[in-house]
Amino acid sequence: xxxxxxxxxxxxxxxxxxxxxxxxxxxxxxxxxxxxxxxxxxxxxxxxxxxxxxxxxxxxxxxxxxxxxxxxxxxxxxxxxxxxxxxxxxxxxxxxxxxxxxxxxxxxxxxxxxxxxxxxxxxxxxxxxx
Amino acid sequence: xxxxxxxxxxxxxxxxxxxxxxxxxxxxxxxxxxxxxxxxxxxxxxxxxxxxxxxxxxxxxxxxxxxxxxxxxxxxxxxxxxxxxxxxxxxxxxxxxxxxxxxxxxxxxxxxxxxxxxxxxxxxxxxxxxxxxxxxxxxxxxxxxxxxxxxxxxxxxxxxxxxxxxxxxxxxxxxxxxxxxxxxxxxxxxxxxxxxxxxxxxxxxxxxxxxxxxxxxxxxxxxxxxxxxxxxxxxxxxxxxxxxxxxxxxxxxxxxxxxxxxxxxxxxxxxxxxxxxxxxxxxxxxxxxxxxxxxxxxxxxxxxxxxxxxxxxxxxxxxx
Numbered sequence: 367x368x369x370x371x372x373x374x375x376x377x378x379x380x381x382x383x384x385x386x387x388x389x390x391x392x393x394x395x396x397x398x399x400x401x402x403x404x405x406x407x408x409x410x411x412x413x414x415x416x417x418x419x420x421x422x423x424x425x426x427x428x429x430x431x432x433x434x435x436x437x438x439x440x441x442x443x444x445x446x447x448x449x450x451x452x453x454x455x456x457x458x459x460x461x462x463x464x465x466x467x468x469x470x471x472x473x474x475x476x477x478x479x480x481x482x483x484x485x486x487x488x489x490x491x492x493x494x495x496x
Numbered sequence: 497x498x499x500x501x502x503x504x505x506x507x508x509x510x511x512x513x514x515x516x517x518x519x520x521x522x523x524x525x526x527x528x529x530x531x532x533x534x535x536x537x538x539x540x541x542x543x544x545x546x547x548x549x550x551x552x553x554x555x556x557x558x559x560x561x562x563x564x565x566x567x568x569x570x571x572x573x574x575x576x577x578x579x580x581x582x583x584x585x586x587x588x589x590x591x592x593x594x595x596x597x598x599x600x601x602x603x604x605x606x607x608x609x610x611x612x613x614x615x616x617x618x619x620x621x622x623x624x625x626x627x628x629x630x631x632x633x634x635x636x637x638x639x640x641x642x643x644x645x646x647x648x649x650x651x652x653x654x655x656x657x658x659x660x661x662x663x664x665x666x667x668x669x670x671x672x673x674x675x676x677x678x679x680x681x682x683x684x685x686x687x688x689x690x691x692x693x694x695x696x697x698x699x700x701x702x703x704x705x706x707x708x709x710x711x712x713x714x715x716x717x718x719x720x721x722x723x724x725x726x727x728x729x730x731x732x733x734x735x736x737x738x739x740x741x742x743x744x745x746x747x748x749x750x751x752x753x754x755x756x757x758x759x760x761x762x763x764x765x766x767x768x769x770x771x772x773x774x775x776x777x778x779x780x781x782x783x784x785x786x787x788x789x790x791x792x793x794x795x796x797x798x799x800x801x802x803x804x805x806x807x808x809x810x811x812x813x814x815x816x
Contacts, residue, residue: 448578455585462589466596473599473606480610487617 396447400438403450406457407431413461420463427456528580529567535587536560545590548597552590559583653713653789660711664786667703674794675786678704679767682738682780691737693745701742704784705749715755715787717795718742723776724763736760742782757793765796 407427410416415424434449536556539545545553563579566572661676669678685697693701708714720735739758746756768775787793 448575452578452581452585455582455589459585459589459592462592462596466592466599469596469599469603473603476603476606476610480606480613483610483617484613487613487620490617491620 393443395438395441395443396450399447399450399454400434403431403434403454403457406454406461410457410461410464413464414468415457415460415464418464419467420460423456423460423463427453427460430456526567526573526576526580528577528584529563532560532563532580532583532587535584539587539590539594542591542594544598545594547594548601549590549594552586552593556583556586556590559586656711657789660707660714660786663707667700669784669786674796675788677786678784680742680782680784681777682782683777685742685782686738689734691734691741693741698745701745702749705746705751708746708751708755713789713791715757715791715793716746717785717787717793718756718758719783719785719796720758720760720762721765721767721779721781721783722763723779724766724770725776728762732760732762735762738782742784755791759795761796 407424410420410424410427415421430449430453434446434453437443437446437449539553539556559579560583563576563583566579567576570576661671664676664678665671667678669676671677680697680700684700685693687694704716708716718739720737720739722731722735724731726734736758739760743756743758747753763770763779766775766779767781768778770776770779785793
């Protein structure tokens with residue numbers, strides 16, 4: 367009886383551990399994260415991150431997403447989730463770099479044209495006034 | 497805003513240093529966590545990030561805390577590296593977002609500045625155009641006034657000339673090629689052989705002085721003539737004294753000296769025969785020759801003209 371109880375206790379602990387272990391190994395597929403990462407990479411591509419200053423981050427995102435897809439197909443959901451999350455932040459960073467580069471270029475152009483305008487006004491004022 | 501950030505900053509710093517101390521003593525330091533720390537610190541030190549990407553910086557901070565928790569609790573380096581990577585990328589993301597928002601903000605300001613400059617330019621241009629239009633209007637006005645004034649002056653002069661002519665003709669003056677000439681018989685002005693004006697001559701002299709006052713641009717030449725009785729020198733002298741007598745009377749009535757000249761001719765230029773008493777009476781005379789409106793008196797030529805002689809030259813009397 368004692369032995370039985372002890373054996374039962376061991377079995378219970380083992381079962382719980384086993385359930386916990388299998389639960390960890392066979393976690394739910396990160397379907398939502400995969401979808402979010404695909405969207406992020408696509409948005410980065412459409413914002414022009416594929417070329418120029420953001421291209422390294424974009425390439426990294428693209429590569430990680432591909433690897434995530436492969437891991438997902440191989441049912442290695444832990445790796446797939448991590449790669450997908452990294453692909454998402456890489457894509458976000460690529461898009462931010464592309465956008466900020468565009469804004470800074472636009473600012474430089476605007477400032478140059480404003481400077482030209484101001485010079486033109488100055489010349490007009492200093493030449494045509496009697 | 498700044499004070500609030502400062503308040504938040506102190507506890508965050510304490511927590512971070514506690515983590516760091518914990519890591520140093522109890523867990524092995526990971527390069528990925530170190531990199532995430534550096535990225536986060538760089539972002540947090542950038543004032544543009546505080547202003548424009550505070551939410552993004554908060555996310556990076558939360559990510560970093562999770563990575564450090566993982567490192568401390570599980571020691572799973574793969575999971576920690578992954579979480580630290582996310583934290584680092586989110587810190588850099590905050591920096592980029594801040595840079596973009598700052599640029600966008602400056603674009604907005606530059607756009608406003610540009611609009612202001614354009615507006616100022618247009619205003620200045622309009623002001624200049626306005627000024628030029630005003631100057632043009634003033635010039636046109638001035639030209640118009642001058643034209644009117646010139647017209648008016650000419651009209652006034654014409655009217656005054658007409659009035660003078662009418663007045664002199666009323667006094668029996670004659671309009672000749674030399675201009676208006678008023679001929680006064682000596683027996684009306686003087687006693688025989690005398691150059692003193694008779695009291696009966698004064699009305700005529702008064703009238704003449706008044707005409708000269710009313711026509712300040714005119715001059716007169718007073719020419720004296722005698723008949724052929726007596727010597728030439730006596731006659732010349734008498735004609736001069738009589739002309740001078742008329743001039744003196746005019747000066748006494750306020751006519752300026754430079755507007756009255758005299759010219760004695762003695763017995764020259766008779767207008768009638770010296771053979772009869774009535775002819776001689778006509779020849780004893782004073783002629784008042786009026787200048788044109790410019791002050792020019794047309795003179796006679798020669799000392800020995802005959803009846804009906806025509807003027808052949810012009811004597812220009814210096815203007816005023």
